[in-house]
Amino acid sequence: MRQFLASLVIGLLACAAPASAAPIDSQFQAWLAKDLWPEAKAKGISRATFDAAFAGVSPNLKLPDLVLPGEKPKTPKKQHQAEFGSPGNYFAEKTLGAVSAGGRTRAGSNAKTLAAIEKRFGVPRGVVLAIWGRESGFGAAKMPYDAFEVLGTKAFLATRKDMFRKELLAGLEMVERGLVSRKAMRSSWAGALGQPQFLPTSFLEHAVDFDGDGRADIWNSTPDTLASIANYLVHYGWVKGRDWGFEVSVPDTVTCALEGPDQGKKIADWAAMGIGRIGGKPFPQNEARAEGFLMMPAGRNGPAFIVTPNFYVLKEYNESDVYALFIGHGADRIASGDRRFAGSWGKVDGLYRSDIAAMQRGLEKLGYDVGGADGLPGFKTRRSIGDWQAKNGRAATCFPDKGIVEAMR
Template identity: 60%
Template sequence: MIRALLLLALLCASPAAAQNRAQVEGQFRTWLEQSIWPAAKAKGVSRRTFEGAFDGVALDWDLPDLVPPGTKPPKSRPQSQAEFGAPARYFSRGALDGATSVGRQMARTHATALAATERKTGVPARILLAIWGRESGYGRAAIPHDAFRVLGTKGFMSTRAAYFTQELIALLQIAEAGHAPSRAMKSSWAGALGQPQFMPSNFLEYAADGDGDGHADIWRSEADTIASIGSYLAKHGWQTGRDWGFEVTLPASVSCTLEGPDQARPIRDWAAMGISRINGKPFPDHEARAKGSLLLPAGRNGPAFIVTPNFYVLKDYNFSDLYALFVGHVGDRIQYGMGDFTAPWGKVDSLLRSDVAAMQTALERLGHDVGGADGLAGFKTRRSIGVWQESRGAPATCFPEAAMKSALR
């Protein structure tokens, strides 16, 4: 009986829902004409490009975070986050082995393009490969969405409409320049384009022509993809000749509260404190003289690293410690045949972002700089936890724990 009533309700609601969607589709076309076209025209986009981009394009109602006209933004839901829930998941056996084995194949297949980009930008081929592999499986991952449909929908009715509207204008500029046919310009569900997963504004600033045909086709050209990744990293400050970092042994005498790029010091000073490379080799002379930072992505519950400024350039590509660490590690595996990190990822408590945000808010009330109560356990949050632990006479682990929820109120 209940199922029959639910079915009847759905059938009765469907015509109205369809009518409402039809009305919103009409408003979308009006918005494109009255808002997007003038803005695009001012950026040099032709009417022909504009009409070709949106020919047959309708709203994508399956995208997340949509706010159709006349509705209120959805309430935020508690979210779990791998960065503080279980960092080891980011380094799964399949992900590491797949990125490494295919990366070695790609290193041979695209040796010329990789060498050319390394000469021009100073970014090592292994790093170019690792980012390419992480972003799109070396171009093998499906990138199924029509970029104009995605960004049109998000610009018209999403929780970040203003941001996506600007990205939509940038996408039209890319189409106007003829880098690829409009229907070939595929994106992720978030609007990131092609094999290197650039947002359109990043494409305009960093995309590069690697094959010499006058275009930066990051959808269909491997050479352009490689050159564009190198361009991005070089323009974000990649330091030629320096590594990204080293796995190290962290003595108990060195506090985990010393983590972070704002506490960088010459690597030889870290060595004088008893920090050594996990493989027993000394730090290279040129690295020992230069500055490095302590990185503890899982606090005392996982591997420790001394990282260079290049690590934070990798974070500019994707703002995540684990992303940058994965890229650096896979690059080393591709070129040097390195194995897994020597130190294991220890077991950590699985927490919701809302739990971590509550801890951050409590730490802020105590005067700690946690980098914002965003529910993400970045280095400022990790070391603030360590300082708080030490102030209570407890060993510093520098990582969120379930027991802290009640202690930090």
């Protein structure tokens, strides 16, 4: 009787166990069948395409930024993306040199194509080449992941499920329409495809057939790849004839808390405040009359810039100040030679992403707009730090450090 009762209790507990106790793969397969498939079918995806996409696919739990069933989202301790780490680390000469040297070589071998792209889209060749080099090493980078494994995992488990669900459905559409084979759907760990590293929605919206063969091929065609990059930038507002920005010196009398795309001034007005181009050259006349923005990706710990709206178009490619800066600087080097920034990247405290998120939450409690407590020190966080430092009798550096992290705990 005692054994019978024990068995009964165990059975009842098993029946009452939450769904999260079931193997994640089983939950994933049920999600595919009951949740994703009905929407895919409604969007015109055939059963054959759907089944081929997910044949043998299971969730990849090694991918970052996942929330397992039954768990709550939390800020990762470490930062997985280099473009959101210490700013100076992103500009290693080895990486910059490879992009600029490779860009110059390819500028010569693709001169006719690049001239046609500049004429049609108005995007300088250096910018297009720098993105190509940064994203995929000019097409040499291997894509180690199955795109449907990545997008499926993230649509099921990621912190941004809705975004990845949209990308997953767009990937299915690509295969359904015959725009790419199932086999060719290889991606980065974030689900980006081909030489320009487009997410599926970007491919559907921006990929261009520029070599005239009747299909947009961002995997094997250099003209299609380069034109697709330019088309993407134009879609997000690239202003023909304007630069991306200029390295400048910012006097101590100008607070670093003036940074941001919502605090623009005519570049001539910035110059009147004492902000000047490195090297002493005046700003070009057409730029001086137009709007510019202060950008200090490491606060007072690194180089400073006056950037144009085109800088923020580059950020549409990757939502990171240092990424956009890398592309702009790389484009300049491709066009004019390997000159480094005049300003140096100072030493910054080695903070975890979770430390910065805790600091951001502390600033939010004090009424500061940090742009969200995500552990990423964007311009809203940087200028909030500068304002807080100034109000508390500290030197305004506009960059996270251990002192302000401790003060916010």
